[in-house]
Amino acid sequence: MTASRRRWAGLVFISVAVALIIVDSTIVNVAIPSIVRDLDITSTQVQWVQESYTLVFAALLLVFGTLADRYGRRRILLTGVIIFAAASVFAAMAPSGELLILARIVQGVGGAMVLPTTLSLINATFRGKERGIAFAVWGSTIGGMVAVGPLLGGWLTTYYSWRWAFGINVPLAAIIVIGILLCVAESKDAGEPRRIDVIGAVLSVVASASLVFGLIEGRSYGWWLVRPGQAPVIGTWTWPFALSPIPVAFAITLASGAGFIWWGIRRQRAGATTLLAFALFTIPSFRNGNIAAMIVSLGEFGIILSLPLWLQNVIGYDALQTGLVLLALAIGSFAASGLSSVVLDKITPVAIVRVGILAEIVGVAGLGLVISADSTWLTVIPFLFVYGFGVGLATAQLTGVVLKDVPVEKSGQGSGTASTARQIGSALGIAILGTVLFTSLGSSLDARLAESSPNLPESARTQILDSVVLSAGGAIPALAAKDPDVGAAARAAFSDGTRYSAFAASGFLVLGLLATLRLSGQPTKEDAVPETEDQRAS
Template sequence: MANMIAGEGHAMISQRRRWVGLVFISIAVALIIVDSTIVNVAIPSIVRDLDITSTQVQWVQESYTLVFAALLLVFGTLADRYGRRRILITGVIIFAAASVLAALSTSGDLLIGSRIIQGIGGAMVLPTTLSLINATFRGKERGIAFAVWGSTIGGMVAVGPLLGGWLTTVYSWRWAFGINVPLAVIIVIGVVVCVAESKDAGRPRRIDVFGAVLSVIASASLVFGLIEGRNYGWWLTKTGSAPVIGGWTWPFALSPIPIVFAVTVVSVVSFIAWGVHRQRAGKTTLLSFALFTIPSFRNGNIAAMIVSLGEFGIILSLPLWLQNVLGYSALQTGFVLLALAIGSFAASGLSSVMLAKITPISIVRIGIIAEILGVAGLGLVISASSTWPMIAVFLFVYGFGVGLATAQLTGVVLKDVPIDQSGQGSGTASTARQIGSALGIAILGTILFTSVGSSLEARLSDQFPQMPAATRSQIVNEVVVSAGGAIPALVEHDGQVGQAAREAFSEGTRYSAFAASGFLVLGLLATLRLSDGRRVEEPEQVEQKESAG
């Protein structure tokens, strides 16, 4: 009897420790997600302090995303082989060390280098958090755990600008990076104490180095092309914006972007061919292609990528519009975006109740519908005279949808993945979402700035027919190139011209919101290919079928 009581007590402690461990895993996710958004509101201060160029500004923001997306699949696989908790802790430590370098940076180049190292650490953290949850929780508990994980991502997208605005305003932009260090210490201690190690229990296998290189090239080239296409030209090189490498300028009329995309295609085809070749030879591969024979994994990744096209793209244009058109400060903008975080966290609590009554994929669809309503609602109320309560209501609805859809869709994608391949599965799922987000930002950014330019050109032509064409073009170019940053000065110099610019930027932001909602509709349709039933087979059964085949 005493042994039985002791055993029950140990199980209760172990159960409690798993949920406490989830808290630290979620903080790890928060660390890397916040860092991808916190820099946006600190950029003006960084420009003034380090005197960096516009090209360096772009890479301060984008180098992190580029490296992060390129390495997700590699580190997801390494986590399966060498231990998921070990890779997570290593990633957090690298991320913290890079944050110290970023906080102490004395030049733009050093800051960009620090962001690249942060991307490496972040790529080690995200897929391992997913695979640890997948290996630790089962059944309804797994759905609740993924809900917490997904709501953390949705909420941190909004908390990042708020935290960055506060730290930059009250202290310094350097604290936007320095805040990562104490958080990293908390994460490492909590994960060591409360999270059990897990990895592939089979015989250690050699890493497919060539496959890893092809994966990095494919991911990096695709994300680079999506991010830089609007700047360099999608087909022909833009006049005055040809890329420069050292003292060498791109000499051809054909933009480098089509060449970059060609590299992507060749790398992807080579990656698949190489992987199939190694698999037939009985050797290990970076990605288990057998995973794509699992319908939930294959169709779920397609749906997740499409949903990601519209899910966070609005976060690109909304802060610019709030600050440059409505005149909000960085801190005020963060407070408005906090409504998104509140909605996401509210969804976390409700999803556990919903899981007891409806299937995870039904929750995903409800969440995407809420996202569509929230983003489309934003498109309807955005104008030069909008007030923050109108925006906050729809941001709450949108955040609520993100909190429901993101977590449960991730759970659906991974629900049939064998535990010993959860790192590969998590890395693949994370990569699909990152590529979808990059594509969405590229498309929505193009829609935003193209719409702003054409709308402002038309307004100036109609309202100021006597204005010289050269002056009109100069005003349009200043507003577009500065991403709306020139609008406050225009309002102060000439109220009517400034008002036209405010209305044009509002129109571009509105079109961007409608486009995002359109992508989400496509994502909702893509979920129709996913099974609406509960899990039927356990991972062991899937493995047995694969080995039998």
């Protein structure tokens, strides 16, 4: 096999590695209702099943991006795939919600080793127009897997078990390991190895964890004062203060975040290595692109939490039917990848990004307009297609815009930072939009029950509210069978929550679109070079 063919074959396995972690982050959404029934987990634990993975993922991306530069990008990638596969086995065998969340945390460690190394390997392997094509393949894989994951998860959950939604990762990991060993060359920084910024890593983890904890647990513990009977309990110790732990968590976020920035700038001025390459933020495309990517990711992937729950618990679809509905996302994304490769020579990558985000806004806002308790797949599929089309356009080209001016020797830190921005956005999206969903669900259901069942005792109404919210809507079918009026109120309220979540997501996407206005549409000198000397020789 020639060097050129090996390079493109390696891209295939690199993309499959990305597919592995992206599929897992979406495949669980369709399986959540079955997990709720099987493991009897609460709506807060539903958020943590997703969030624990995303949070650890985001918190460690910078660390592993730096380690990949130092010890070898292929080596870290392979290690991450193996850890991810091992954690998937434990997730598939988890007997409780707590152990499932723990397995998801370990999966997050493996995923954090995979994502930045795939980006930095592409950045170090391809040049000029080839790099744009490679990023398009990488980004389209992400966009497509967002929907293929639910379809695969729906099939496995419906005909086998939700546990196979995790077990499927093992054979995929084996294929990836073999392919990477055969087709991808090792890549790492030349010169003396750099020391790892341990303090910076700890501060970044604390900042991320405390922020997401506050956003998810705020509705349970109280945003300012502790709700009666809702104080956190750790072992035999109960939170003793009237002040909720949520403002304390946010204060820790501010302190640790400020400390991370101060510490990093101090080390950089002293000539020491830093976890985050602060000097890269002097590059306009890198700085502005990361801001846009974080905001866009917040709106993009948060909505995927609520849609499968709504489709199964309100509309009544099974997991496979839900996956088939969400397949419209993948079709839209793949259509976008084909179009972007055609128009890339005619319009700038930044223009493609803006068109993509605009399509996402139309798709998500449209979902908010058509979602109701009486909706069918015919009403939501067109908007899912438009949304997926936007994801396919925006994801790949935004990545290329962010990294286009980053030197190859900084590609690990650069891609780690870019991936971190995206994952922090995704984590915030799950936390914020999940909180919007369940908070608005509770308030809407309370109002609808007061209107439709005014004679319902207060204790009974509270019990219904708790059962619907805590089960993430899983209790709705049983309530409807017992009392059609209560069931109708619950279905309408869950639709309200899903609709408000969609509108919130579209609002964040609008902010992301505005953020892209600070991105330059001019190509770099490197982008104008179609091939390097060694690529022509190969």
